[in-house]
Amino acid sequence: MARIYNFSPGPAILPAPVLERAREELRGWRSTGVSVMEMSHRGEDFIGIAERAEADLRALLGVPANYKVLFLAGGASAQFAAAPMNLWRGKKQASYVSTGYWSEKAIAEARLYGQVQVAASGKDSKFTTIPPRASWNVDRDAAYLHYTANETIGGVEFQDAPEADGLPLVADMSSNILSRPVDVRRFGLIYASAQKNLGLPGLAVVIVREDLLGQTLPGTPSTFDYKRQAENGSMVNTPPTYAWYVAGLVLDWLREQGGVKAIEAHNIRKAAKLYAAIDAAPFYSNPVEPAVRSRMNVPFHLADSNLEALFLAEAKEAGLVYLEGHRSVGGLRASIYNAMPEEGVEALISFMREFERKRG
Amino acid sequence: MARIYNFSPGPAILPAPVLERAREELRGWRSTGVSVMEMSHRGEDFIGIAERAEADLRALLGVPANYKVLFLAGGASAQFAAAPMNLWRGKKQASYVSTGYWSEKAIAEARLYGQVQVAASGKDSKFTTIPPRASWNVDRDAAYLHYTANETIGGVEFQDAPEADGLPLVADMSSNILSRPVDVRRFGLIYASAQKNLGLPGLAVVIVREDLLGQTLPGTPSTFDYKRQAENGSMVNTPPTYAWYVAGLVLDWLREQGGVKAIEAHNIRKAAKLYAAIDAAPFYSNPVEPAVRSRMNVPFHLADSNLEALFLAEAKEAGLVYLEGHRSVGGLRASIYNAMPEEGVEALISFMREFERKRG
Numbered sequence: 001m002a003r004i005y006n007f008s009p010g011p012a013i014l015p016a017p018v019l020e021r022a023r024e025e026l027r028g029w030r031s032t033g034v035s036v037m038e039m040s041h042r043g044e045d046f047i048g049i050a051e052r053a054e055a056d057l058r059a060l061l062g063v064p065a066n067y068k069v070l071f072l073a074g075g076a077s078a079q080f081a082a083a084p085m086n087l088w089r090g091k092k093q094a095s096y097v098s099t100g101y102w103s104e105k106a107i108a109e110a111r112l113y114g115q116v117q118v119a120a121s122g123k124d125s126k127f128t129t130i131p132p133r134a135s136w137n138v139d140r141d142a143a144y145l146h147y148t149a150n151e152t153i154g155g156v157e158f159q160d161a162p163e164a165d166g167l168p169l170v171a172d173m174s175s176n177i178l179s180r181p182v183d184v185r186r187f188g189l190i191y192a193s194a195q196k197n198l199g200l201p202g203l204a205v206v207i208v209r210e211d212l213l214g215q216t217l218p219g220t221p222s223t224f225d226y227k228r229q230a231e232n233g234s235m236v237n238t239p240p241t242y243a244w245y246v247a248g249l250v251l252d253w254l255r256e257q258g259g260v261k262a263i264e265a266h267n268i269r270k271a272a273k274l275y276a277a278i279d280a281a282p283f284y285s286n287p288v289e290p291a292v293r294s295r296m297n298v299p300f301h302l303a304d305s306n307l308e309a310l311f312l313a314e315a316k317e318a319g320l321v322y323l324e325g326h327r328s329v330g331g332l333r334a335s336i337y338n339a340m341p342e343e344g345v346e347a348l349i350s351f352m353r354e355f356e357r358k359r360g
Numbered sequence: 361m362a363r364i365y366n367f368s369p370g371p372a373i374l375p376a377p378v379l380e381r382a383r384e385e386l387r388g389w390r391s392t393g394v395s396v397m398e399m400s401h402r403g404e405d406f407i408g409i410a411e412r413a414e415a416d417l418r419a420l421l422g423v424p425a426n427y428k429v430l431f432l433a434g435g436a437s438a439q440f441a442a443a444p445m446n447l448w449r450g451k452k453q454a455s456y457v458s459t460g461y462w463s464e465k466a467i468a469e470a471r472l473y474g475q476v477q478v479a480a481s482g483k484d485s486k487f488t489t490i491p492p493r494a495s496w497n498v499d500r501d502a503a504y505l506h507y508t509a510n511e512t513i514g515g516v517e518f519q520d521a522p523e524a525d526g527l528p529l530v531a532d533m534s535s536n537i538l539s540r541p542v543d544v545r546r547f548g549l550i551y552a553s554a555q556k557n558l559g560l561p562g563l564a565v566v567i568v569r570e571d572l573l574g575q576t577l578p579g580t581p582s583t584f585d586y587k588r589q590a591e592n593g594s595m596v597n598t599p600p601t602y603a604w605y606v607a608g609l610v611l612d613w614l615r616e617q618g619g620v621k622a623i624e625a626h627n628i629r630k631a632a633k634l635y636a637a638i639d640a641a642p643f644y645s646n647p648v649e650p651a652v653r654s655r656m657n658v659p660f661h662l663a664d665s666n667l668e669a670l671f672l673a674e675a676k677e678a679g680l681v682y683l684e685g686h687r688s689v690g691g692l693r694a695s696i697y698n699a700m701p702e703e704g705v706e707a708l709i710s711f712m713r714e715f716e717r718k719r720g
Contacts, residue, residue, distance in 0.1 A: 004393030008400040011601055019387050019395055026383040033364030033679070035379055037560055037606070040368040040682050073562050074433040074583060077597030081581035112579055195598060200397055202433050202562040202600025219472055219579050221441035223434060237437030238555060240562025240600065241371055246397070319393070322400050 005344035008322035009152050009297060009335040010175070010195040017256075018199075018249045018339075036245045041238055050233070050241075053248035060251060060260055061177075063184050063207055068230040070206040071244050073223065073237070075193030076102070076174040079204050080109035082224040083146070083170055083189060086208075088114055089215040091143035095119045095167065097136065099158075100127040100151035101328060106172060110146070113217060117142060127154040129289040133162050144168040144188055150176040150294050152196075152335065153326040155286065157294035161186050168212055176296050177205070178254060179338055180264045188212050194243060196296070197338050199250045203243035254338065263338050270336050270345045271295040277349040283356045299325055299333040307359055308332060318351050365704035368682035369512050369657060369695040370535070370555040377616075378559075378609045378699075396605045401598055410593070410601075413608035420611060420620055421537075423544050423567055428590040430566040431604050433583065433597070435553030436462070436534040439564055440469035442584040443506070443530055443549060446568075448474055449575040451503035455479045455527065457496065459518075460487040460511035461688060466532060470506070473577060477502060487514040489649040493522050504528040504548055510536035510654050512556075512695065513686040515646065517654035521546050528572055536656050537565070538614060539698055540624045548572050554603060556656070557698050559610045563603035614698065623698050630696050630705045631655040637709040643716045659685055659693040667719055668692060678711050 006013040029036050032045055039046040054069050063069060072078070083106075084094060093115040096107045099122045110116050120136040122129055138145055145167040150157040152175045161169060161182065168188025177192040184190065189208045195201035206226060213227040222228055223237050257263050275293060278284040278300050286293070286300045302308050311332065315323050325331035336345055366373040389396050392405055399406040414429050423429060432438070443466075444454060453475040456467045459482045470476050480496040482489055498505055505527045510517040512535045521529060521542065528548025537552040544550065549568045555561035566586060573587040582588055583597050617623050635653060638644040638660050646653070646660045662668050671692065675683050685691035696705055 004388075006394050006398050008398060008403070010598065011398055011400060013398050014395065016387075019397070022397075023383055023386040026386060027379050028364075032681075034366050034681060035374065037379070037382075038366050038368060038371055038373050040371060041561070042687065043368070043682060073435065073438065073600075075598050078433065078581060078583045081583070109582055112581070193598065200600070200602050201401070201598045202603055217579075219577075221438060221472070221581075221584070222469055223438045223441070224581070238370065238435050238553065238561045240433075240560070240603070242560050242602070243562055243600070321392075321394060322403060327402065 004319045004321060005340070005347055006321050007334045007336070007340070007348070009326070009333060011201050012196050012335060012337050013339045014199065015250065015253045015339045018246070018253050021249050022246060037242050039241065041235060041241050046241055049245050049248055053244060053251055056248065056251035056255060057205065060254060061182060061184055061207070066210050067184060068208050068210050068213070068226070070208070070226060070229050071234045071239055071247070072204050072206055072229060073202060073240050075195065075201055075204050076172055076191060077105070078224070079172070079191040079206065080106045081112065082226070083191065084110045084113040085217045085220040085224055086226045087168065087170065087189060087212055088143045088217055091141065093117045093139060093142055095139050095142035095145045097145070097147040097162070098123060099130050099148055099156055100154035101326070102151055102153070102172060103148040106146060106148065119145065122156070126287070127151065127156060128287045130156055130158065130292045138165050138167065140165050140167070142167055144170045146170040149173045150296050152297045153299070153329060155288050155294040155297045155299040155333070156292045157296065159292065168209070178260055178263070179267050179296060181260050194247055197250070199246035200243040203240045203247060205247070266342065267295045267338065270340065270342055271298065273349060274298050274334060274336065274345050277352055281356060281360070283360045284352065296337055297333060297335045299329070299331060301331045305331070310359070311355055314355060315351055320348055320351055364679045364681060365700070365707055366681050367694045367696070367700070367708070369686070369693060371561050372556050372695060372697050373699045374559065375610065375613045375699045378606070378613050381609050382606060397602050399601065401595060401601050406601055409605050409608055413604060413611055416608065416611035416615060417565065420614060421542060421544055421567070426570050427544060428568050428570050428573070428586070430568070430586060430589050431594045431599055431607070432564050432566055432589060433562060433600050435555065435561055435564050436532055436551060437465070438584070439532070439551040439566065440466045441472065442586070443551065444470045444473040445577045445580040445584055446586045447528065447530065447549060447572055448503045448577055451501065453477045453499060453502055455499050455502035455505045457505070457507040457522070458482060459490050459508055459516055460514035461686070462511055462513070462532060463508040466506060466508065479505065482516070486647070487511065487516060488647045490516055490518065490652045498525050498527065500525050500527070502527055504530045506530040509533045510656050512657045513659070513689060515648050515654040515657045515659040515693070516652045517656065519652065528569070538620055538623070539627050539656060541620050554607055557610070559606035560603040563600045563607060565607070626702065627655045627698065630700065630702055631658065633709060634658050634694060634696065634705050637712055641716060641720070643720045644712065656697055657693060657695045659689070659691055661691045665691070670719070671715055674715060675711055680708055680711055
């Protein structure tokens with residue numbers, strides 16, 4: 001069978017060497033005779049795996065010492081609740097920027113815990129652009145300012161962290177963490193589900209400035225309490241050990257690729273090629289303002305939307321899978337996270353050209 | 361190297377054929393060329409895996425049609441919060457039975473959400489027995505009656521579901537689900553983390569009677585909302601897909617073993633042999649009242665506790681690993697879940713006899 005390229009938005013493609021190492025180590029980790037799947041999270045073997053993953057993440061992202069790094073069960077949706085529960089700290093409201101589907105989800109969940117002020121929204125542009133920072137109306141007494149660093153469905157991405165007017169800046173980086181450098185010191189909280197650039201679903205990474213901790217809302221589940229988790233090495237409860245291990249394998253691989261700056265260059269090349277192919281002919285289109293196009297998720301349409309089902313079927317035949325757009329918007333979408341090789345993008349572009357030649 | 365037997369309390373031993381299948385399928389599931397780790401949870405391949413796991417669980421446990429089965433991120437500790445959040449339903453208090461470490465954890469978490477009435481407690485016996493049902497003081501107007509079906513640390517286990525005085529009966533079956541038959545119709549809610557008898561940590565199975573749903577407490581995170589999860593096939597958020605798949609492999613294996621009744625017979629044999637070995641000489645001891653001894657977790661002490669470190673070291677040399685008692689109580693503990701073969705228990709008993717011969 002031809003090489004398969006998996007464009008799933010998440011759970012998503014993993015680096016081939018990561019899958020190979022997971023396979024090799026599956027029945028027994030090193031000389032232990034015990035699979036990582038079967039290891040007590042309190043045993044020295046797993047503690048070593050866990051600590052190494054944290055150290056690698058800290059090194060790759062340059063996480064300062066006054067930030068805690070947590071590995072928690074669940075993904076970003078759980079963090080949509082955990083972030084306000086931990087960071088509301090008696091303030092009147094929290095300030096959110098809406099740039100699409102995931103921002104809207106985060107806002108709806110935050111409203112379970114208090115008043116949300118929407119500082120800016122891309123809704124008027126159907127989320128094809130990000131309102132310029134100068135137009136935002138941020139409550140300077142808000143608990144924090146929340147934004148979604150990358151929208152997987154609309155395909156818009158912040159190209160830099162926004163100025164936060166002195167508020168703790170909170171970012172959902174689920175779909176672009178480790179894909180580009182980030183200055184962690186500018187943030188109060190970064191959270192990311194793992195299933196795009198860090199491995200398996202069911203795990204979220206939380207990076208939080210320690211002075212923000214300790215004022216959780218009443219009724220916060222213990223497993224969501226950042227301070228308690230920080231004091232217990234993310235083991236208030238049994239953590240998702242196997243997902244934590246796979247995250248470690250992904251981080252190992254990323255170090256071997258040269259780290260975040262090197263993968264960013266790779267991601268820029270891949271995205272530039274794909275957008276150029278889409279823009280080259282009216283047969284394909286992407287509606288997003290070029291300056292804020294996502295490097296990770298590239299939604300596109302065919303001029304004749306009746307051809308999309310055929311496109312998907314023939315792409316699958318050609319080994320290009322999971323190109324369906326999100327069920328809320330339809331169309332097509334190519335997710336090209338860190339682990340997507342450049343050849344995968346080139347294979348997609350070749351297929352697109354050939355499909356256009358035959359049906360255009 | 362000799363065969364390793366893993367007595368970890370969880371994450372715990374998996375059946376060898378499950379590990380082998382996971383290894384075989386790791387780089388590509390069937391003919392897809394895509395690992396289960398990389399599959400979109402919305403795609404037909406994963407939906408098939410998910411539905412089959414649910415169907416197998418329903419068949420193995422005999423879950424009636426008016427019960428929802430959910431596969432949720434996190435483990436029992438998250439359910440310690442989710443259960444009251446979903447089932448409190450405006451009642452004055454909830455009734456809990458305390459039989460050890462995990463009951464106490466469940467009670468402490470429930471107190472975040474309202475008043476807890478402790479209907480009975482084994483504390484006076486240092487949790488070496490379960491207070492007889494006739495002595496319980498259950499509030500007949502409570503939201504529900506909660507108990508911990510098996511205590512992994514103290515090593516006590518309910519041999520049957522208690523009478524609930526008409527209340528919804530809620531059980532934490534994390535450490536004994538699928539190890540013995542259970543009449544699901546007697547329960548309002550059963551929850552279990554997966555990392556003992558169902559695979560990987562980071563996943564909980566929830567079985568809930570549907571008429572109890574729809575009255576969550578304000579502030580319940582969406583991912584904890586049983587009704588929303590039930591309406592969305594456990595996909596309000598991205599579920600822990602890989603853990604769900606491994607649970608399916610374990611359920612497949614259990615069917616091949618002949619199902620729950622067959623594995624129960626196996627578990628009875630294993631536990632009987634191990635307790636008999638402990639009781640045979642004063643060199644070893646287990647403090648639990650024989651009628652409520654756990655079939656899953658067998659804590660024991662040496663008469664000379666100074667020898668315990670040596671016991672652990674020599675056991676590890678002999679391929680018998682993770683026999684440490686819980687850090688809260690010390691001593692030794694053998695967890696012998698469904699996947700522990702009888703030969704593993706026999707190897708432990710032989711080692712114990714030899715150790716006693718040399719050091720007794």
